[in-house]
Amino acid sequence: MIAALSLPTALTARSGEVTLRRATGDDLAALIRLMSDDPISAARGDRADAADTPAYATALSDVLADPANELLVAEDEHGTVVATVQLTGIPGLARQGATRLLVEAVRVSSAQRSSGIGSAIMRWVTGIAAPTLGAGLVQLTSDEARADAHRFYERLGFVGSHRGFKFLVPSRRSI
Amino acid sequence: MIAALSLPTALTARSGEVTLRRATGDDLAALIRLMSDDPISAARGDRADAADTPAYATALSDVLADPANELLVAEDEHGTVVATVQLTGIPGLARQGATRLLVEAVRVSSAQRSSGIGSAIMRWVTGIAAPTLGAGLVQLTSDEARADAHRFYERLGFVGSHRGFKFLVPSRRSI
Numbered sequence: 034m035i036a037a038l039s040l041p042t043a044l045t046a047r048s049g050e051v052t053l054r055r056a057t058g059d060d061l062a063a064l065i066r067l068m069s070d071d072p073i074s075a076a077r078g079d080r081a082d083a084a085d086t087p088a089y090a091t092a093l094s095d096v097l098a099d100p101a102n103e104l105l106v107a108e109d110e111h112g113t114v115v116a117t118v119q120l121t122g123i124p125g126l127a128r129q130g131a132t133r134l135l136v137e138a139v140r141v142s143s144a145q146r147s148s149g150i151g152s153a154i155m156r157w158v159t160g161i162a163a164p165t166l167g168a169g170l171v172q173l174t175s176d177e178a179r180a181d182a183h184r185f186y187e188r189l190g191f192v193g194s195h196r197g198f199k200f201l202v203p204s205r206r207s208i
Numbered sequence: 209m210i211a212a213l214s215l216p217t218a219l220t221a222r223s224g225e226v227t228l229r230r231a232t233g234d235d236l237a238a239l240i241r242l243m244s245d246d247p248i249s250a251a252r253g254d255r256a257d258a259a260d261t262p263a264y265a266t267a268l269s270d271v272l273a274d275p276a277n278e279l280l281v282a283e284d285e286h287g288t289v290v291a292t293v294q295l296t297g298i299p300g301l302a303r304q305g306a307t308r309l310l311v312e313a314v315r316v317s318s319a320q321r322s323s324g325i326g327s328a329i330m331r332w333v334t335g336i337a338a339p340t341l342g343a344g345l346v347q348l349t350s351d352e353a354r355a356d357a358h359r360f361y362e363r364l365g366f367v368g369s370h371r372g373f374k375f376l377v378p379s380r381r382s383i
Contacts, residue, residue: 100275174370195349
């Protein structure tokens with residue numbers, strides 16, 4: 034379902050034009066850097082520790098192989114990855130059978146924040162990606178500590194109508 | 209990934225034993241009833257209107273066919289469907305490559321609320337399903353109007369650390 038998105042696509046931000054494209058395995062280092070560049074992600078342990086690289090590489094392979102997921106990156110005119118977002122298409126019965134588009138892992142490099150890149154990406158998600166995929170609802174959660182992000186999503190037409198609950202599973206094991 | 213769950217399984221609630229099993233196409237009417245039985249869902253338009261049945265049927269087929277999703281129902285000793293929950297397995301890089309288990313569409317029939325069925329299902333999700341699937345995180349959003357549900361999730365060990373944002377896509381069209 035999510036493969037229907039027409040990518041790459043050019044997006045215009047205040048800082049110039051960026052190209053939004055599907056991530057590949059070659060983007061691993063850039064994706065790790067974008068996570069560790071974010072204080073809240075870093076506080077959760079995503080600190081670009083070399084010992085975590087194999088886990089990130091496995092996760093990246095899993096995301097790229099999953100037909101319900103698209104991991105996207107935005108490149109500036111120099112080919113530098115400056116932002117990323119993950120989209121998941123989720124069918125469901127609620128709201129008269131509306132497909133949901135879940136947005137996770139929105140990250141913009143600290144050097145590019147307030148450049149309009151995040152806004153350009155999210156406008157593409159709500160205005161192009163969701164209608165293309167027949168999604169009736171776009172949803173995401175944002176840490177309560179991210180007050181700026183909340184205003185950002187509200188400006189884009191999102192309504193903070195829900196509380197987002199997380200349960201950390203005590204011990205992970207593989208299937 | 210999500211097919212690894214061992215189902216059906218027996219769960220014990222205060223009201224007796226229920227059987228948690230994968231939904232089938234035959235559960236359509238019961239699933240529509242569970243949604244319309246919930247005032248907040250009904251306010252969003254899920255009122256078991258006969259005109260919506262085709263959309264629900266299509267959505268149910270889509271969910272059942274999607275390898276990343278499991279739609280589950282709990283049956284009482286008479287074979288009556290009394291609750292449902294949808295699980296989605298989502299790979300991702302964040303939190304050192306933790307797979308997320310997203311919980312959507314938790315519904316317990318009004319006659320069975322406070323019977324312990326919802327709690328038994330959620331304890332199975334966090335204690336059995338998530339570890340079986342190698343998920344590091346279970347997440348869900350709950351409407352801010354559902355104060356009782358929030359206390360319920362907190363008692364189960366969920367932390368309401370996030371704000372849940374929704375964007376209603378103005379016009380839906382199919383791919």
